[in-house]
Amino acid sequence: MRRGGNRRDIPLYSPSVSFRGGIRVKIAMLQGKETREKVFRPEHLARLREFGDVTLNEESGNPTEERARSLMAGADVAITSWGCGPLTEKVLENAPNLKLVLHAAGTVKPIVTDALWRRGIRVSNATEALGKGVAETALGFTIVSLKDMWRLSRGTREGGWGPVSGVREVYGLTIGVVGGGRAGSHYVKLMRQFDVRILLYDPFVDENRAREMGAEKAELEELLRASDVVSIHVPSLPETYRMFDEARLAMMKDDCVLINTARGSVIDEAALAAELGKGRLFACLDVTDPEPPPPDHPFRRLPNVILTPHIAGAVNNGLARIAHAVIQDLTAFIEGRPLNGEVREEQMHVLA
Incomplete structure (x- = not known):
């Protein structure tokens, strides 16, 4: 049984929860500057800005809960990655309109909380x-x-x-x-x-x-x-x-x-x-x-x-594939299409 009985009754792929008609979204990128620059090239950031206003974390290192809360203020979409901590109730309450978290990494377990599911926020990762x-x-x-x-x-x-x-x-x-x-x-x-x-x-x-x-x-x-x-x-x-x-x-x-x-x-x-x-x-x-x-x-x-020293995944230029996947799922969300990397609550027990 799905936890969080007060989850909003939102169809998985309903266009009603995306942003159409030229409405711009507010995107918060929580990962530290070094991680962001490894994954997202200038052309990727330019593409994200076509969707709306993008708030960047310009600080070094991993964001604290307070820093994440500040960056998330008023966001519709959040982008996380390696080093980001859990999206707690305290963080999420500063973004009451948040509808999507795009995790620019593999496992979402470091960032997922029950609060996300209770709020009906969708989550996608770049595992593929x-x-x-x-x-x-x-x-x-x-x-x-x-x-x-x-x-x-x-x-x-x-x-x-x-x-x-x-x-x-x-x-x-x-x-x-x-x-x-x-x-x-x-x-x-x-x-x-x-x-x-x-x-x-x-x-x-x-x-x-x-x-x-x-x-x-x-x-x-x-x-x-x-x-x-x-x-x-x-x-x-x-x-x-x-x-x-x-x-x-x-x-x-x-x-x-x-x-x-x-x-x-x-x-x-x-x-x-x-x-x-x-x-x-x-x-x-x-x-x-x-x-x-x-x-x-x-x-x-x-x-x-x-x-070999754990090189099978993306470590250098291949990280750009992750940014591309994030942009693809953001585009799909806005257009009301299925998300390629969507993760659902009931899958969490079998995911890495």
């Missing part, structure tokens, strides 16, 4: 924009690892030239995708460009939806036993904590490539280090638990591990 970058990174890991480029490059630098017996093409293999959300579904889309079989494990995706995506729905154990590559795209939840434990890692095929661009907590790292120590698997880990791993962690010295 981030997910595309994550999926593209996973694709890169897939190709380079199957081609055995890491080992061949190291050997070539040391004066060698081959052998190439470990090289595999992205052809005729089975690719296992764990998690069919924004990143996982885009990874499936990318892998459909190759002649491979794609298995998908996601308890929230049925067989018809998996087929539409271009994958076969499978149970996790079935996927692990059959796949030549396993790419993880699940959120960090109590249900996913160390779901890749000793028993499941042991199910994986010899020479399987395990890719984790999701969260480090989904893997039992001690169990993975032990399995990798046998030389049976190859792992590409963009995330660990904690980050960074300790200097003496086995992942830093095992030859069959590629360790």
Whole structure:
């Protein structure tokens, strides 16, 4: 049951709650100056100003509750991002006409409060924009690892030239995708460009939806036993904590490539280090638990591990994709169309 029985009875996509007829909206950007400048280029701010008046946070660092309250005064739309705190009742009472929060980042959990839902304020995030970058990174890991480029490059630098017996093409293999959300579904889309079989494990995706995506729905154990590559795209939840434990890692095929661009907590790292120590698997880990791993962690010295510092999402020029997603959802809201990144209260328990 939805919390907040006094929530306004507003249809999800009703044009009556958008701003038509040339009415200008007031937009408050809460993120600190450094974060804003990383995500929003001058052309993005110019586009936002076409919709109405834009209030910028010109202070450094993350906004305090008092600062957020001040910036939000009279706002119709708020834009948040990394470093923004919860939109509490105290903050929201200064913006009685607020109807939309656009989160220029991934998870909305740092900013969402019960007060938002009670007031009927809609929330959208940029998870899809981030997910595309994550999926593209996973694709890169897939190709380079199957081609055995890491080992061949190291050997070539040391004066060698081959052998190439470990090289595999992205052809005729089975690719296992764990998690069919924004990143996982885009990874499936990318892998459909190759002649491979794609298995998908996601308890929230049925067989018809998996087929539409271009994958076969499978149970996790079935996927692990059959796949030549396993790419993880699940959120960090109590249900996913160390779901890749000793028993499941042991199910994986010899020479399987395990890719984790999701969260480090989904893997039992001690169990993975032990399995990798046998030389049976190859792992590409963009995330660990904690980050960074300790200097003496086995992942830093095992030859069959590629360790990258959480770069799968947007970190540089790709951040502009987030700004573009925010502008797209603002446009959709004003035109009374569905929001691509909308998050609803009932989804919060299954979101990262």
